[in-house]
Amino acid sequence: xxxxxxxxxxxxxxxxxxxxxxxxxxxxxxxxxxxxxxxxxxxxxxxxxxxxxxxxxxxxxxxxxxxxxxxxxxxxxxxxxxxxxxxxxxxxxxxxxxxxxxxxxxxxxxxxxxxxxxxxxxxxxxxxxxxxxxxxxxxxxxxxxxxxxxxxxxxxx
Amino acid sequence: xxxxxxxxxxxxxxxxxxxxxxxxxxxxxxxxxxxxxxxxxxxxxxxxxxxxxxxxxxxxxxxxxxxxxxxxxxxxxxxxxxxxxxxxxxxxxxxxxxxxxxxxxxxxxxxxxxxxxxxxxxxxxxxxxxxxxxxxxxxxxxxxxxxxxxxxxxxxx
DNA sequence: GTTGAAAAGTGCTGCGA
DNA sequence: TCGCAGCACTTTTCAAC
Numbered sequence: 001x002x003x004x005x006x007x008x009x010x011x012x013x014x015x016x017x018x019x020x021x022x023x024x025x026x027x028x029x030x031x032x033x034x035x036x037x038x039x040x041x042x043x044x045x046x047x048x049x050x051x052x053x054x055x056x057x058x059x060x061x062x063x064x065x066x067x068x069x070x071x072x073x074x075x076x077x078x079x080x081x082x083x084x085x086x087x088x089x090x091x092x093x094x095x096x097x098x099x100x101x102x103x104x105x106x107x108x109x110x111x112x113x114x115x116x117x118x119x120x121x122x123x124x125x126x127x128x129x130x131x132x133x134x135x136x137x138x139x140x141x142x143x144x145x146x147x148x149x150x151x152x153x154x155x156x157x
Numbered sequence: 158x159x160x161x162x163x164x165x166x167x168x169x170x171x172x173x174x175x176x177x178x179x180x181x182x183x184x185x186x187x188x189x190x191x192x193x194x195x196x197x198x199x200x201x202x203x204x205x206x207x208x209x210x211x212x213x214x215x216x217x218x219x220x221x222x223x224x225x226x227x228x229x230x231x232x233x234x235x236x237x238x239x240x241x242x243x244x245x246x247x248x249x250x251x252x253x254x255x256x257x258x259x260x261x262x263x264x265x266x267x268x269x270x271x272x273x274x275x276x277x278x279x280x281x282x283x284x285x286x287x288x289x290x291x292x293x294x295x296x297x298x299x300x301x302x303x304x305x306x307x308x309x310x311x312x313x314x
Numbered sequence: 315g316t317t318g319a320a321a322a323g324t325g326c327t328g329c330g331a
Numbered sequence: 332t333c334g335c336a337g338c339a340c341t342t343t344t345c346a347a348c
Contacts, residue, residue: 008224018220025182025216028324039334044326057219059182063175065311067165067212075232075262075269090306102307105232107300112232116311143264149247150259153217154227154273185341196317201343 008053013038015156017046018055022153025059065116072117073148076131077109077141085136086110092134098126109141165210170195172313174203175212179310182216222273229274230305233288234266234298242293243267249291255283266298 010018013036020032029047033040050056065073080089086104093099093113101114117123123144131140167175170193177189186200193200207213222230237246243261250256250270258271274280280301288297 010225018218018225021218022220023215023217025218030324040325041327041335042333045333053224055220055224057221058180059216059218060180060310061175061178061182061216062214063179063212063310064214067210068167068175068313070311073260075260094307097312099307100309100311101305103230103232103300103302104304104306105300105302107298109300111306112300112302113307141264143260143262143266143269145260145262145269147261148258149261149268150251150256150270152257153220154222154257155254156225186343187341197342198318198344199316202315 008050008055010050010055010156013042014046014050017043018050019156022156069118070116071119072123073145074115074117074123075143075145076113076115076127077143078111078113078131079138079140080110080136081138082136083110089134089136093131096126096130096134098122098130165207165212167207167212170199171203171207174200175207176313179313226275227273228276229280230302231272231274231280232300232302233270233272233284234300235268235270235288236295236297237267237293238295239293240267246291246293250288253283253287253291255279255287 016036017032020027020035029043030040033043036043047056065071078089080086089111090102090104093102093111096115098115098117099113100116103112104110105112115123115126117126127140127142131137173193174189177184177192186204187197190197190200204213222228235246237243246268247259247261250259250268253272255272255274256270257273260269261267262269272280272283274283284297284299288294
């Protein structure tokens with residue numbers, strides 16, 4: 001069997017397949033095959049290889065949060081009392097479902113979070129009750145997104 | 158035909174279908190049908206309705222950026238010289254492929270960006286050459302993500 | 315709106331080159 | 332390693348409830 005370590009050098013065909021599927025994961029293999037002028041079996045082999053190696057982690061359905069009543073997207077700079085409290089804080093923040101991303105960062109803030117809420121009341125509740133209640137968190141700075149101007153995946157190659 | 162406005166009140170079945178597919182968009186309808194104890198046809202009707210309304214925007218293949226050599230994730234607080242330059246700046250920033258998210262925000266920064274780069278050299282190039290070259294951008298503050306502790310979609314219901 | 319089954323299309327697995 | 336062909340499966344459609 002092949003080397004399944006982190007190192008993976010995708011060739012042009014691999015990159016093209018990923019490029020097509022990253023934008024719409026529902027496109028059938030046969031159609032990709034037609035586009036790239038190879039057989040459907042080849043697409044299948046390449047996909048299996050990339051799934052085995054772990055390059056492809058799965059696929060997500062993209063939904064429009066606003067359409068189901070989640071109107072507010074905000075970023076949160078989080079200050080910890082002590083950097084050592086990071087691991088505990090993460091475990092507690094994981095229970096707050098409104099947090100969709102959490103990063104441990106260099107720079108001004110200890111951590112950086114992205115949260116999605118229904119409305120301003122919901123946001124206030126998450127900030128005041130849920131997040132401020134986490135042990136080790138000193139204070140937070142909130143940036144509310146008024147418009148998501150760009151939202152896309154990385155461009156390969 | 159039905160009302161296709163922004164307002165949509167998903168019932169329990171809709172939410173359950175979304176909940177299953179948001180985590181893995183490759184699960185076949187027939188299997189969802191078995192789980193929720195309805196017929197495959199019903200799943201299909203509900204999905205079609207939600208696609209028509211725009212709740213479902215599509216599906217993305219999730220890939221591991223690190224596995225294909227993109228090691229660095231960073232957030233960027235962007236200061237504009239004048240707020241009115243926002244629209245032009247967005248158009249220029251759209252051409253920088255390393256930017257995967259861009260938000261127009263309240264608070265300290267005019268805009269907030271998330272960028273993905275291969276390595277520190279790549280990041281430096283994007284920051285110094287590409288982003289600083291955009292007209293209207295005064296300065297930026299960079300937060301490099303050392304660890305993505307949480308990455309998920311919103312929890313429905 | 316839901317069901318169940320038939321029709322159409324896709325994905326998977328050999329063998330051959 | 333790639334391409335082709337047959338089988339199994341899923342999606343889609345539709346008449347009936």
